[in-house]
Structure formats: structure tokens, C-alpha cells
Amino acid sequence: MKKLFTLTFVLSFILSMAQTDYHFPEESSRHEGTWLQWPHHYQHGMTYRKRVEQTWVDMTKALQSGEKVHIIAYNDEEKNRIIRLLEENKVPMKNVDFKVYPTDDVWIRDNGPIFVKDNKGNVLIEDWGFNGWGEKFDFENCDEIPQKIGADLGVKVINLNEEMVNEGGSVETDGNGVLMACKSSVISQKKGAVRNKDITQKEAEEMFETYYGVSKVIWLEGVTGLDVTDMHIDGFMKFINHNTMLTMKDDDLLELGLSEKDVNTLYTATNVNGKEYKKVYVPATKNKVKTAYGKQLEEKGSYVNYYVANTVVLVPNYGDPSDKIANKIIQDQYPDRKVIGIDVRNLYENGGMVHCVTQQQPAGNLAR
Template sequence: MPLARTDTPAGLGYRMPAEWEPHAATWIAWPHQKSDWPGKIAPIPWVYTEIVRHLHQSEKVNLLVADSRMEAAARRYLLKGGVDLTKVHFWQQPTNRVWTRDYGPIFVVNDKHQKGMLDWRFNAWAKYPDWKQDDAIPGKLNKKLKLPAWQPFCHDKRVVLEGGSIDPNGKGMLLTTEECLLSPVQERNPGMNRADYEKVFHDYLGIKKVIWLNQGIVGDDTHGHVDDLARFVNAKSIVTIREPNAADPNHAILEENWDRLKYTKLDIIALPMPEPVVFNGQRLPASYANFYIANTVVLVPTFNDPNDREALGILAELFPDRKVVGIHAVDLVWGLGTLHCMTQQEPR
């Protein structure tokens, strides 16, 4: 059960750690929703197999499956892909979709190395009608994890928040976007304003300063998630994508975000963008910023693009203590998300 609303995590000494801090595990959900990859579901389990193959060499993988039948199918794929199943823990919990970044629990820790869980409300990006199974995941998982847990509230209403809309540095700073949290389009929390969000981030995540970017990239189904735009890579450095082609609709969007970041007094590093990835007439949210930082590896989406090599090289320099691995994501991004969207870290 959630604790009393006045006993907020920050008040009890908890904070949301940065993604590069040590993990106990990575949480993912096995792909099953054919409508998320219409006409292209066949390669997706193999993409997941490759992702798990790299992750399980770094840390435990907690894999959500709907039932024993889906678990058996996942085991067959993973075994064929050379995965050691002793390092994969299966959790039979049905989900609507696979984007655990957005509906999975967000974990917090305190100075005593104790762990807690935040159970935000999830409503499928204020866009889709099928979300109740995803929304229930944190509470169901905590029946076994048995961690201190909070359901964040503001104005006597539970707060809707997706993990892909925020990026913290573990030292009291957080990145987000106005388009996602403050726009009336796909409005998550009607009535909440900038100050409300900043107070919620302070009380529940231990955040002291919020960096607000403007818009997300073209093709982003979430309406402005920051994890396709800009990411902390250490406490004082941010990588952010740029598009030099002035004719590309992303150019002006990304230049405004770059200008905002220049005033933060942090180190700002540019990441390239791939050429537009289009399938069935639709531009997809292909971005190198959607990488995932695990204990010993950084997984980076790649798109059969000349800039793949440049992006991998930049991130390899920023994470010299980790292996930087490209994961082919041309098929995966047809689901309108890639590696960061489908993973959620659990701190050690």
C-alpha cells in the first residue's frame, strides 16, 4: 500500500538515481502486440533476443510475459540466441504493450542503500484506450518485491507520468519537455502547471532543478518524450541531437532545444540524427538519443545510416568504461519506440 501522501520519498531521504548508477536488473516485456508493428511483427522477437543477449551479460533481466505459453515462446527464442536463461527471471504479468520505460515502476534509493518504488498513473500517453494492464504493473510487481511504495499525487489526483518524459542526473537535476507535460495535446494531467510538476519532481524524485526543453522530434507518438532528444551522460554533461539540414522539420525544433541547453552551464555534446526513417508513408521517431545505459554496456539504436558510426563513436568516448553496442532498430522503430522506451532500470 502507498504510504501517506505527506511522507514523500524526498522527505524520507530518497532520490531517483541516474541511469549509469549500478543496476540490480533491467525490466523489459516480451513483444506480443501485433498492432504495434502492423505487418512487421515477425522480426521483433529476434530484435528482443539480441537485446537480452547483451543485457544478460551485464545484469539480471526481469522479463514480463503474459502467461506460461508466452514464457515458453520467449524461452525458445532466447535459447536459440545463446542467452543463459539462469540470468533471466520471468514474471507472468500480462501487459498491453512493451514500453516498460513508461508504465513500469520508477525506483528510488536512499543513502542507506534502501530501495523504494513509485507507482505513477499510466494512461497510454493520453492517446490509446487500452492501458489498464500496463497501469497495474507496478502494484502487481510490488506484491513480490515488497518495497516501500508511493503513488504520486497533485491537487488530490494521482499524477500521470511516463519514464520516457524525464531524464535525471542523480544529483538533483532533471530534463523534460514542455510539449509532453504542458501542452493541451495528449494532456496527461489537466490543471497541472509548470510549478506543480516541479514540486512533484522535488517531492517524489528528489529534484532541485528542472531543465525544460521545448518540443520533441517529428514522428514521436508520445508528443515530446525527452529520451528521443537529450540525455544526461554524467552529472554535468548532456548529449542532445541536432539536425544540420535546415529543410528538415526537425532542424528548427532541435536548434531551439540546443539554445536552451547552452544556458545551463553544463557540458553539451551534439549527437547526429540519422536520415529520415520512413515506413508505409510515415516518418518514424528514429533517434540515437534513445540509448540505454546498463552496468557494463550501452545499447544504441542504429538505422543502416552513415551516421550510425559517428553516434556510436561519440557515445563510446563518453562511456569509456562500458562496451557501446549498436542494435539494428529499423524494424523496432516501426513500433514508435526503441531501446530506452522498452527498458526500465532497477538500481542496485
């Protein structure tokens, strides 16, 4: 009887531990919808809003036929203005809805909810800390977005704010146990880039293993201070599936700022079975990016920062000769979806592209 009790206790303990297992679904998995934080003029002015918001109109139009589009508006006045703007652009509104929360900016990939599934397949929210990429910009409003969405949806929210700062664009997962990230945007302790003071690599890995459901973390060094994000991985690498990554040729990666060591780590990365990932390469833009209003920027653009939705793939486009080439390469990887080029020239001036301003909510029942 004692042995039976011990066995029952052990099994109960194992099962209870399994209840805390979480899995971050691959981006190409079925979505309930996509979340967008709409640009406004309250933080960066009217010129900023006018220059970038056509990108949001284009994304909403492309996404709404295949999934819901959840738009976060700064206030009711902005909500009404956005509705008029979408109607003027002949965007069907059946699958479009709104939440009204003040935001600091548009980068919902980094500050927004991380939707994961528990071991029963129910969807819940992880609310990681967000500190404006190491307190470079205001962040208080954006840091509250996951909790507000959770309250409105009535979904379970795991509050990790005191545990770890983690930006969604700083990690990539293959959906089968592997996560890749740059140390520079996660665990760097250099001034102006600190997300998590005194965190160790092992502690960060344990957090990722627990809350993303991975068993292997691959680190690149990255470059602190290269850009606002301190080198987010979603600018130059994306997993297509469990066995394949999409990235860029070494010359383009080196020009973007990666070290030869990081390029080698990226190219020789292996999945949970120890098999090296197959690589699909897209070019950078042929030319340095020029904004839609004529300002010449100093960097070439990346096509890797695309977003996979239910029926479409939104690919950043720049009015560059490489647009057509990159769109075709990416289209070949997603034959059951339609690639749609999204003009990001003005957005790129502010440091981001399509993936940076989208956040997927996986299909499934919500955990209460």
C-alpha cells in the same frame, strides 16, 4: 528544559521529513537488473510481434552477462515460447527470469516502475499514473505493472496514480539535482495530449522535486501532437553525468521538430551550480529510416535514445552510415562499458527505440 524539548521536537520533525526524501539514481549507476516487457500478438497481431521481437532477443543477449534481465511475459504460453526463442538464439539463461503479467504493449520506460532510493539507500518503487500518452492507446494492463512488480518483489511501492501521470521517457535527470522535460508531454492541456488535467507547472515541479529528489526543473516547450509521446526528451537529449549532456546539432534538432527557442534553452541549460553543461553531439541518421522488411519511413533516426547498463551501452542502430559514427562517439563517453548496436528499424516504425523499452532497477537493498 522547555528549550531542549523544543529543539528535540524540531530535530525529530526534520529527521521525519528526511525519511520522505527520494533520489532517482543516474542511469549509469550500478544496476541490479533491467526490466523488459516482451512484445506479444494479443494487442497488435502476429506480424507486429514477429517484426520487433528480435530486438528483445538482442537486448537480452547483450544485457545478461552484466546484470539480471527481468522479462515480463503476457501469459505462461508466451513465457515458454520466449524461453525457447532465447535458447534457439543461444542466449545464456542464468541471469534471465520471468514475471507473467498481461500488458498492452512494450514501452516499460513509460508505464513501468520508477525505481528510486530513500535517504537510507534502500530501493523502492514509485508508481506514477500512466494513461497511454493522453489516452491515445489502451493502457489499463500496463498501468498496473508497477504494483504487480512491487507485490512480487515485496518492495515498498509509493502509489502516485491519483497525484500525477508521468512517463519515464518524458524526463531526464543529471543525478545531481537537475531534471529536464518538455511541457508538451507532461503538463500540456491540449486535446489528445492531456496527462494531468488542470495541473500547473509549479505543481509538476513540486512533484518532481519531491519524488525524483531534484532542486531544479528545466522546461522545454516541446511539440504537442508531433508524435505519440508529444515529444519525449529521451529522443534528443541525455545527461552523461552531472556536467555533460549528449544531444544533437541544431540542424538535426530543428528537423526533429524542436523550435529555435527550445534549442537555445537546451544549449544554454545550467546545472545546480549555474555552470552550462558541456555538450557532446551525435548525428542523426544520414538517411530516413527504412525498416528491416523494406518499408520507407518519413523520419531520420536518433541515437540519443540509448540505454546504459552495467557493462554495456545499448545504442539504437538503423543500418545507416551514421551508425558507426554515433557508436564511436557514445563509446568514447563510456570507456568502461562496451557499446553494442541494437537494430531498432522495425521498432522505430512504432515510435520508439532502445531507451523506450528498458527500465533499470538500481542495485541495493529493497525497502520493505
